Amino acid sequence: MGALVLSAALLALQLGLSAPAQAQEPHVRGLRLASSPTAPAEVAVTEGQVKEVASGGVITYPSVTSCLTVTVRFRDGGFVGAHASLFQVPGELRSDEILAALKTLVGHRPVTAIEVRGATGAWHPSYFSRAIESYGDGEQVPIPDGQDLGGLARAVAQGLGQPRDAVSVEDVPDGDQVVGGRSGEGPAGDRRGTVEEQAGNRPGTYVMFRNGSKGEVYVYTPAGDGYGKDIGLGAWNFSPDNKTHTIQQSVNRSTGKITVWYDNQQVLSQNAAPGIGGIPFNGVFFSTFFGGHDTSWGPDHEEHAYFSNFAVGTSKF
Numbered sequence: 001m002g003a004l005v006l007s008a009a010l011l012a013l014q015l016g017l018s019a020p021a022q023a024q025e026p027h028v029r030g031l032r033l034a035s036s037p038t039a040p041a042e043v044a045v046t047e048g049q050v051k052e053v054a055s056g057g058v059i060t061y062p063s064v065t066s067c068l069t070v071t072v073r074f075r076d077g078g079f080v081g082a083h084a085s086l087f088q089v090p091g092e093l094r095s096d097e098i099l100a101a102l103k104t105l106v107g108h109r110p111v112t113a114i115e116v117r118g119a120t121g122a123w124h125p126s127y128f129s130r131a132i133e134s135y136g137d138g139e140q141v142p143i144p145d146g147q148d149l150g151g152l153a154r155a156v157a158q159g160l161g162q163p164r165d166a167v168s169v170e171d172v173p174d175g176d177q178v179v180g181g182r183s184g185e186g187p188a189g190d191r192r193g194t195v196e197e198q199a200g201n202r203p204g205t206y207v208m209f210r211n212g213s214k215g216e217v218y219v220y221t222p223a224g225d226g227y228g229k230d231i232g233l234g235a236w237n238f239s240p241d242n243k244t245h246t247i248q249q250s251v252n253r254s255t256g257k258i259t260v261w262y263d264n265q266q267v268l269s270q271n272a273a274p275g276i277g278g279i280p281f282n283g284v285f286f287s288t289f290f291g292g293h294d295t296s297w298g299p300d301h302e303e304h305a306y307f308s309n310f311a312v313g314t315s316k317f
Contacts, residue, residue: 039078045069047085048092050101053180054078061177068118070102070156071179075110081179086122087132094131099159106160113166115179116156120171125151128159147171204285205258205273207249213238217249217258219273229272231258236267246309248317253277261316284312 041057047067053059055077061069066086073079082102088094093101124142135141153167206218206228216233239245250259254277260268286307311317 043081045081045083046089046092047083048089048094048098050080050082050093050098050105052078052080052105056180058178058180061179063175064118064172064177065174066119066122068116068120068123068152069177069179070098071115071117072102072106072111072160072162073113073115075112079180080105084118084128086119086127094133095127096129096131096134099128099156103160111160111162111166113168114156114160114162116152116167116169117172117177119174120147120149120152120169123152124148125155128155205249205251205276207247207260209238213240215247215260215262215267217260217268217272219258221256221273221275231270231272232260232268236260236262238262244308250316251276253281284310286310 039052039054039057041054042060043051043053043057044060044062045051046062051059057078059071059079059081061067061081061083064083068084070082070084071079072081080102082098084095084098085092086095121144124144125148126142132141149169149171153169154164156162156169157164157167204220207215208218209215210230210233214234215236215238217231218228219231220228245263246261247263248261251257251273252259255271256273256276257271258268258273259266
């Protein structure tokens with residue numbers, strides 16, 4: 001596959017943000033947990049653990065197989081994560097202890113999203129309230145019947161004392177999960193959410209905007225330093241005019257050349273993604289985020305954005 005092209009129609013691209021979070025001092029028996037002022041930039045959360053990472057940091061959940069990960073995101077960009085194991089790892093938390101520990105670490109900080117990822121088909125929602133190990137001889141352990149995504153979302157929301165609508169659940173393949181990264185990544189706007197391509201590990205090219213409506217491509221490459229690079233800032237402008245506009249991005253995996261068309265007019269062509277052909281194509285991610293760490297980045301009133309007609313191919317549409 002020489003080149004990949006992403007196309008999307010966008011209507012009335014606009015922005016907004018909420019107030020920053022307040023740090024808490026959590027205390028959970030048997031856990032070494034970092035509170036917000038001292039949270040590290042990178043952590044690994046293994047089975048039965050709960051940890052926090054600073055704003056713009058990265059959590060790695062290694063070797064997620066029959067497990068679920070639960071990531072709670074705060075308004076200031078920081079987040080905490082839990083690695084819930086189907087069976088207890090010696091010295092770590094059981095599945096029916098994990099949400100209580102996570103809730104303690106979250107404290108009263110404003111939560112923007114809760115992401116549950118992993119082997120959803122292996123989990124019955126009740127495992128969060130009663131671990132498999134707690135059942136005695138003769139007691140019937142509930143067995144999951146397919147993927148109960150709604151039931152898992154309700155169990156997590158109840159265990160954390162958060163609204164059900166804040167929780168998303170996704171079945172993902174076995175392997176490492178990497179969440180986080182520098183604020184401002186996303187194919188159609190800044191993002192701070194979901195399992196994210198880690199720089200140097202899963203590079204990517206992100207169509208986004210800065211400084212009002214100035215378009216650019218934000219690029220992670222294998223040779224990068226862990227942060228993205230702004231490509232073509234201001235080469236075109238997104239038009240928040242209540243009309244539908246189309247943007248297409250082509251990435252030549254052989255040469256690293258990035259080409260962008262806005263309303264079918266070429267606005268950018270630059271060899272800006274060297275080495276990206278050595279990374280397997282992993283799909284398309286879409287999100288919106290307002291960037292920054294305080295309310296000055298957002299509007300003072302409600303805003304709306306509409307997106308449609310996404311497509312991926314090997315030639316221009």
